[in-house]
Amino acid sequence: MRAPATEAANATETGKTVLSAENISLTFGGLKALRDVSFDVKKGEIRAIIGPNGAGKTSMLNCINGFYHPQEGTITFKGVARRRARPDRIARQGIARTFQNVALFKGMSTLDNIMTGRLTKMHTNFLLQAIYWGPNQREEIAHREVCERIIDFLEIEHIRNTPVGRLPYGLQKRVELARALAMEPDLLLLDEPMAGMNLEEKQDMCRFILDTNHQLGTTIVLIEHDMGVVMDLSDRVAVLDYGNLIADGRPDDVQSDQRVIDAYLGVSHQ
Amino acid sequence: MQVLFDFLIGPFFQIFEAPIFFVEVVIGGMAAGIMYALVAIGFAVIFKASGIVNFAQGAMVLFAGLTLVGFLQMGAPLWLALIATVVVMVALAYAVERVVLGPLVNQPLIVLFMATIGLSFVIEGFGELAWGSDVHRLDVGLPRGSFFVGDIMIDRFHLVAAGSAGALVVAIVLFMQYTKFGRALRAVADDHQAALSVGIPLRMIWVITWSIAGVIALVAGVMWGTQAGIQFSLVLIAFKALPVLILGGFNSITGAIVAGLIIGVGETVFEVYWGQMMGGATENWFAYVVAMIFLFFRPQGLFGERIIERV
Numbered sequence: 001m002r003a004p005a006t007e008a009a010n011a012t013e014t015g016k017t018v019l020s021a022e023n024i025s026l027t028f029g030g031l032k033a034l035r036d037v038s039f040d041v042k043k044g045e046i047r048a049i050i051g052p053n054g055a056g057k058t059s060m061l062n063c064i065n066g067f068y069h070p071q072e073g074t075i076t077f078k079g080v081a082r083r084r085a086r087p088d089r090i091a092r093q094g095i096a097r098t099f100q101n102v103a104l105f106k107g108m109s110t111l112d113n114i115m116t117g118r119l120t121k122m123h124t125n126f127l128l129q130a131i132y133w134g135p136n137q138r139e140e141i142a143h144r145e146v147c148e149r150i151i152d153f154l155e156i157e158h159i160r161n162t163p164v165g166r167l168p169y170g171l172q173k174r175v176e177l178a179r180a181l182a183m184e185p186d187l188l189l190l191d192e193p194m195a196g197m198n199l200e201e202k203q204d205m206c207r208f209i210l211d212t213n214h215q216l217g218t219t220i221v222l223i224e225h226d227m228g229v230v231m232d233l234s235d236r237v238a239v240l241d242y243g244n245l246i247a248d249g250r251p252d253d254v255q256s257d258q259r260v261i262d263a264y265l266g267v268s269h270q
Numbered sequence: 271m272q273v274l275f276d277f278l279i280g281p282f283f284q285i286f287e288a289p290i291f292f293v294e295v296v297i298g299g300m301a302a303g304i305m306y307a308l309v310a311i312g313f314a315v316i317f318k319a320s321g322i323v324n325f326a327q328g329a330m331v332l333f334a335g336l337t338l339v340g341f342l343q344m345g346a347p348l349w350l351a352l353i354a355t356v357v358v359m360v361a362l363a364y365a366v367e368r369v370v371l372g373p374l375v376n377q378p379l380i381v382l383f384m385a386t387i388g389l390s391f392v393i394e395g396f397g398e399l400a401w402g403s404d405v406h407r408l409d410v411g412l413p414r415g416s417f418f419v420g421d422i423m424i425d426r427f428h429l430v431a432a433g434s435a436g437a438l439v440v441a442i443v444l445f446m447q448y449t450k451f452g453r454a455l456r457a458v459a460d461d462h463q464a465a466l467s468v469g470i471p472l473r474m475i476w477v478i479t480w481s482i483a484g485v486i487a488l489v490a491g492v493m494w495g496t497q498a499g500i501q502f503s504l505v506l507i508a509f510k511a512l513p514v515l516i517l518g519g520f521n522s523i524t525g526a527i528v529a530g531l532i533i534g535v536g537e538t539v540f541e542v543y544w545g546q547m548m549g550g551a552t553e554n555w556f557a558y559v560v561a562m563i564f565l566f567f568r569p570q571g572l573f574g575e576r577i578i579e580r581v
Binding site for chain 1: 450453454456457459460461463464465466467468469470471472
């Protein structure tokens with residue numbers, strides 16, 4: 001199945017559409033987490049999703065990476081539409097993510113955590129690996145090099161061999177980003193990458209996100225509460241409120257949208 | 271006074287007076303310990319991969335033993351029966367993943383643990399249904415009898431049991447250390463969602479893990495079956511593996527072996543030299559008391575990963 005050609009024709013300044021979500025509705029029992037939400041992500045942009053708590057932002061990310069399967073609507077990634085796909089398959093197709101509450105492999109070192117991001121890129125069959133060492137070792141070294149570059153890139157050399165469970169929160173978030181980058185994703189989903197950080201850590205993280213976008217050319221979807229950060233980083237902003245998409249556009253336009261202001265100030269819903 | 275002497279000093283006199291007997295007692299204990307370890311390794315592999323305490327491991331040992339005996343009685347040659355049993359255990363692993371684990375992904379571990387209790391009864395009942403409930407003799411041609419090294423008597427079968435346990439551990443450790451499966455498995459054990467998000471096929475990892483546990487159960491079944499016959503009380507040896515796991519650390523395969531030896535030797539020596547004073551049959555509770563003491567002082571076990579919890 002192919003996405004309609006009009007999708008690509010609609011592309012604006014940043015490029016082709018990488019991902020489009022059309023008419024997504026997601027319910028848990030009687031709770032409607034997302035109602036008929038449509039939005040797209042274009043190649044090379046930083047796309048922010050904002051909204052008050054419980055607006056459905058994380059649910060949206062979970063739909064994109066396959067943790068949730070929306071009851072209605074289709075998600076098209078790189079021109080291929082899908083309905084129910086397993087999250088590990090979607091990861092292999094090139095979508096990486098981080099989590100709101102850091103989800104690292106706590107018992108492993110920083111380097112091992114990042115190396116898990118390479119698992120999908122390892123082609124040697126692991127049963128073969130057990131009996132035949134040659135290409136396997138060469139492959140391991142090649143992957144190790146990729147990881148070392150990412151470690152350099154995110155400036156975490158000094159904690160390379162530390163078990164991540166012992167790291168402070170800000171660094172854990174950075175290791176999580178490193179693991180996602182090790183997958184060399186086409187689309188990177190960041191769920192509140194700066195939550196719980198101090199100012200200095202936030203500035204570092206902003207720099208890393210921008211560098212990832214500019215230097216590696218990674219397309220990024222980002223959920224963030226810090227408005228300053230969102231307005232500075234993102235090319236386009238989608239605003240969710242009670243599962244509805246209430247605004248979508250450039251940061252400046254969204255900021256002055258009356259419905260967005262109402263949502264954030266908590267005007268009652270009649 | 272006399273009681274204290276009997277308890278604290280007397281036994282050591284006995285050991286000193288008959289050292290060769292003592293060595294034989296220790297060897298007997300090690301043999302028993304290896305048998306516990308064979309079951310405990312199966313638990314440890316599954317715990318490592320999923321954090322689940324698989325209550326059904328004992329039932330899997332019984333089921334593997336029954337299946338092997340069943341195929342042998344149907345007239346299959348040993349090699350074919352072994353391969354067929356491995357196939358059955360892999361199929362069981364697949365079925366467990368499909369029916370029990372898959373639908374419970376991301377549920378609390380206690381839910382999965384409860385599920386394995388149910389699974390234990392299902393496997394046991396299914397084994398009975400398929401192969402009958404008689405006690406079966408199992409003879410796969412393992413060497414019996416004994417020989418002497420100096421004055422010490424050694425049972426050939428114990429050597430075979432020790433050898434196969436050692437080979438199993440080496441194979442598992444190599445598999446985990448030198449294949450990408452090992453890293454994926456540790457990832458799955460730590461965080462299901464994160465593992466999925468980096469593209470690790472969680473369900474396939476589980477099938478592989480349970481298959482490995484199934485093969486370990488088969489080895490344990492052959493050993494226990496040769497020693498005591500394939501019977502339904504095999505399910506109960508799972509209980510003896512629990513103190514071994516507490517001592518060794520739930521996620522350590524080396525720990526399972528070392529702790530199995532410690533518990534086997536400990537309970538045998540204790541029974542022989544101290545048992546009479548305590549009214550005998552101390553093997554029934556010795557291991558659990560040791561495990562309890564361990565829980566006070568080193569809850570992660572000898573080789574287990576230290577649990578660090580940030581608050």
